[in-house]
Amino acid sequence: xxxxxxxxxxxxxxxxxxxxxxxxxxxxxxxxxxxxxxxxxxxxxxxxxxxxxxxxxxxxxxxxxxxxxxxxxxxxxxxxxxxxxxxxxxxxxxxxxxxxxxxxxxxxxxxxxxxxxxxxxxxxxxxxxxxxxxxxxxxxxxxxxxxxxxxxxxxxxxxxxxxxxxxxxxxxxxxxxxxxxxx
Numbered sequence: 001x002x003x004x005x006x007x008x009x010x011x012x013x014x015x016x017x018x019x020x021x022x023x024x025x026x027x028x029x030x031x032x033x034x035x036x037x038x039x040x041x042x043x044x045x046x047x048x049x050x051x052x053x054x055x056x057x058x059x060x061x062x063x064x065x066x067x068x069x070x071x072x073x074x075x076x077x078x079x080x081x082x083x084x085x086x087x088x089x090x091x092x093x094x095x096x097x098x099x100x101x102x103x104x105x106x107x108x109x110x111x112x113x114x115x116x117x118x119x120x121x122x123x124x125x126x127x128x129x130x131x132x133x134x135x136x137x138x139x140x141x142x143x144x145x146x147x148x149x150x151x152x153x154x155x156x157x158x159x160x161x162x163x164x165x166x167x168x169x170x171x172x173x174x175x176x177x178x179x180x181x182x183x
């Protein structure tokens with residue numbers, strides 16, 4: 001794909017539809033949950049990334065259990081994604097999202113986007129992907145710590161990206177057997 005639109009179209013028509021179907025087959029009680037594209041908090045970022053929500057829409061409210069943030073691989077390269085994933089301890093996580101963005105390093109801007117998006121949608125679980133690489137993570141209840149997986153390549157075999165996505169969706173929903181979430 002040559003644009004964020006192309007990357008998202010590829011993911012939406014292939015990976016995300018497969019994810020939704022696999023979750024619905026594995027966990028029949030999730031039939032009213034689906035993956036929705038959400039508007040970015042700041043529309044100026046629409047050319048940089050897109051946000052998808054694993055969400056439940058009963059008539060009276062919306063519940064989100066996980067966000068997937070998609071960024072094109074030419075904006076967030078493989079080494080950049082690996083670098084972000086290796087920053088397990090973020091000593092200034094409390095401060096991210098509070099200062100002018102021009103003061104942030106590239107890594108801090110990525111983390112600022114992730115935490116702002118998760119807080120905005122009231123979920124601690126997230127996935128960051130460029131399609132070529134996938135990083136899975138969760139914030140602590142107080143938002144001061146984050147656990148992240150090593151970056152998984154799109155062609156990983158054991159487990160595959162799809163297996164990890166299905167597990168991560170189930171874990172974000174608190175489905176039995178997923179409380180010990182290995183990262």
